[in-house]
Amino acid sequence: MEEKEQIILGSGNVHIETFSGTVPDPTEFCKETNRMAYISGGATLEYKPSYYTAKDDSGKKSKTVMTEEEVTLKTGIMTFNSQVFKQMCDTARVSEFTGKNKKTYKRVKFGGISNQRREKYVICFHYEDPVDGDLYVMIVGSNQAGFSLAFAKDKETVTDAEFKAEPMDEEGTLIDFYEESGTASQAANPKE
Structure with missing residues (x-):
């Protein structure tokens, strides 16, 4: 089957769930119920290897x-709720209460090293392309960059999340990248 080339143009959605020990099928995983938030500024995947070179004295x-x-x-997180904060901060705790005004509130407490949950998440960025096919980028990890919230009178609040990948299997895989390459019948019969 001939390799296709794709122009990736546009953004996508970030989906997240607690890691259970098995990386799920991205086509089953990416659904509205586990969309983390609406994002702004797209998403960036960075892979950085480090090398060591040993040289003799003569070169x-x-x-x-x-x-x-x-x-x-x-990625830039643009919509927030208590669950998003819990996924972005390992010490966040969420509770609910009714105020004196009879309104219900969600309360999120941040901080306290003893409150670490040490949660790992499956994070999948799903780029949809009805013409060339969808792309999925999956990692297992957690947000290790912290966050900042800027409340400005003339700009939406967007906070940057930086999910650091951890090995997701016994092979040490850090990124699971999927590209849609046609239907199952086309893969079996490439001339169709």
Whole structure:
């Protein structure tokens, strides 16, 4: 089957759930019920390897090995609720109460190292393209960048989330990237 080339144009949606130990099928995983929030500014996936090079004193012999890899999925979160804060901050605790005015409130408390949940999440960025096919980028990790909320009179509040990937399987996989390449019958019979 011939490899297609795709122009990726536009943004997508970020979906998130607590990691259960198994990476799900992205086509089943990405649904409205686990959409984290509406995002602003798209998403950026960064892969950064680190290398070490050993060289002899004369400069005639050398050997380079990869020593570590770092993967970060960054996005701007534009819509918020208590669950989004809980997914962005490992010490966030959510409770609900009724105020003296008889209105119901959600309360989110942040901080206190002893309140860490050490949650890992499956995070999937889903880019939809009805012409060339959808793309899915999945990682397992957590937001390790903290957050800031800017309340401005003439601009929406958008906070940056930076999810650091952790190995998702026994092979040490950090990114699971899926691209739609046609229907199952086209894959079996590429001339169709």
